[in-house]
Amino acid sequence: MDVGSIVTLVTEIGFPLVMVGVCIFFIWKMYQEQLADKERLHDQLELAMTYSDDIDDVLSQIANAIENQDLEVRIINNPDDKTNE
Numbered sequence: 001m002d003v004g005s006i007v008t009l010v011t012e013i014g015f016p017l018v019m020v021g022v023c024i025f026f027i028w029k030m031y032q033e034q035l036a037d038k039e040r041l042h043d044q045l046e047l048a049m050t051y052s053d054d055i056d057d058v059l060s061q062i063a064n065a066i067e068n069q070d071l072e073v074r075i076i077n078n079p080d081d082k083t084n085e
Helices: 003-013 015-077
Strands: none
Touching: 003 015
């Protein structure tokens, strides 16, 4: 829109109605941006949850490996002790 068309709108329908239209357009654009941000954040949350599940799996594997090594060390240190098994 050029300045001439804006002046024509203001003189024909009045400044308050033009401003209401501008405000409606501005609110609509902000709403569209908010929806886009919401979708982007939802996608990032899903990705973070996937990584969280993967990290939980790795930590469980590490904990199991440590427990197995601890048991093996106890068996090596006390081969006669039957409570280690």
